[in-house]
Amino acid sequence: MGTEASWAIRTVGLAKRFGAIRALDSVDLRVPAGCIYGFVGPNGSGKTTAIAIVLGLMRPSEGQVELLGEPLGSRRYADALSQVGALVQAPAFYPFLSGRDNLRVLAASRRPVDERELDEALDRVGLLDRAHRRYQTYSLGMRQRLAIALALVGRPRLVILDEPTNGLDPVGIQEVRQLVRELGRSGLTVFLSSHLLHEVEQVCDEVGVIVHGRLVAQGPVAQLLRPRGLRLRVSAGPANGRPAARDGQLARQAAAHLEALPWRPRVELAGDALWVEAPPERGAELTRALAQAGIWVSEMVPVRSTLEQYFMELAAATPGGNGRP
Numbered sequence: 642m643g644t645e646a647s648w649a650i651r652t653v654g655l656a657k658r659f660g661a662i663r664a665l666d667s668v669d670l671r672v673p674a675g676c677i678y679g680f681v682g683p684n685g686s687g688k689t690t691a692i693a694i695v696l697g698l699m700r701p702s703e704g705q706v707e708l709l710g711e712p713l714g715s716r717r718y719a720d721a722l723s724q725v726g727a728l729v730q731a732p733a734f735y736p737f738l739s740g741r742d743n744l745r746v747l748a749a750s751r752r753p754v755d756e757r758e759l760d761e762a763l764d765r766v767g768l769l770d771r772a773h774r775r776y777q778t779y780s781l782g783m784r785q786r787l788a789i790a791l792a793l794v795g796r797p798r799l800v801i802l803d804e805p806t807n808g809l810d811p812v813g814i815q816e817v818r819q820l821v822r823e824l825g826r827s828g829l830t831v832f833l834s835s836h837l838l839h840e841v842e843q844v845c846d847e848v849g850v851i852v853h854g855r856l857v858a859q860g861p862v863a864q865l866l867r868p869r870g871l872r873l874r875v876s877a878g879p880a881n882g883r884p885a886a887r888d889g890q891l892a893r894q895a896a897a898h899l900e901a902l903p904w905r906p907r908v909e910l911a912g913d914a915l916w917v918e919a920p921p922e923r924g925a926e927l928t929r930a931l932a933q934a935g936i937w938v939s940e941m942v943p944v945r946s947t948l949e950q951y952f953m954e955l956a957a958a959t960p961g962g963n964g965r966p
């Protein structure tokens with residue numbers, strides 16, 4: 642891998658196995674510098690594992706990692722890490738100490754800090770005027786903002802936040818989302834993981850979708866959200882005189898028929914389903930074209946975006962899934 646400072650994080654073929662579990666499988670992350678990157682996937686999809694590897698807390702089974710242009714395993718990786726702030730697990734704050742004293746104690750446990758750095762971090766998370774109050778009086782949102790302040794001490798270039806809105810109340814969730822947006826506007830690269838699709842839609846510029854350890858989509862949110870379409874499942878229909886085609890094969894045939902329509906819709910195969918970029922009102926045309934080819938539409942669902950499509954497929958494949966993991 643060449644050194645490219647334009648990527649805050651870059652991985653190639655990243656894999657991690659825990660015995661028989663493939664927590665990560667051939668993951669190629671591309672996190673552009675200066676953006677808010679949302680790493681989204683359901684619980685257990687490998688987000689924390691990837692973060693732990695990038696932070697040097699865990700070794701990959703395979704693959705390469707570059708952090709701020711420095712390859713993992715090189716001497717300079719430690720320099721890169723010193724420019725990264727992270728919130729992976731909730732810090733153990735002391736309830737009877739003030740916000741500022743907590744920040745001082747925990748930040749100083751890593752390296753010497755001066756009061757100006759603390760002021761700056763507290764200011765960035767909007768807690769400067771309440772920093773003298775005891776931690777136990779803080780709301781959930783304030784507590785999490787203080788945890789983010791800890792990650793910001795020392796002016797990192799990149800801050801990694803692993804599910805920073807987990808366990809918060811609705812007010813706290815809004816506070817943290819607002820803060821992340823502000824951090825992004827200030828030029829910091831923010832890498833945020835979440836199991837909520839709508840959260841990354843609201844907050845992030847770039848997104849990577851991870852499902853069962855595989856990165857299934859990555860790119861600018863605007864691009865991944867742009868296409869609206871219809872997701873179809875097809876079946877061979879009753880007694881049409883042909884041997885029943887396997888679902889995947891039939892979906893491929895259906896895609897070919899739809900792509901041949903006069904208005905040339907864009908069609909993508911997604912396992913045994915297919916996705917057609919088309920407004921919902923064209924659904925009848927799609928159904929007719931397929932019926933003429935002897936293919937039955939067994940299911941047709943409008944989808945708002947490619948991202949939503951991934952989540953719907955995932956839900957379909959997961960017992961009890963509801964499409965918004």
Ligand SMILES: Nc1ncnc2c1ncn2[C@@H]1O[C@H](COP(=O)(O)OP(=O)(O)O)[C@@H](O)[C@H]1O
Nearest residue numbers: 659662664682683684685686687688689690691
């Ligand atoms: N230390 C570990 N030992 C064994 N399995 C693990 C370990 N850490 C994570 N896993 C497994 O790896 C998968 C991914 O977990 P994780 O990275 O925590 O997902 P996420 O953060 O997306 O919820 C899960 O199946 C999890 O059970």
Ligand SMILES: [Mg+2]
Nearest residue numbers: 688689690804
């Ligand atoms: Mg996790």
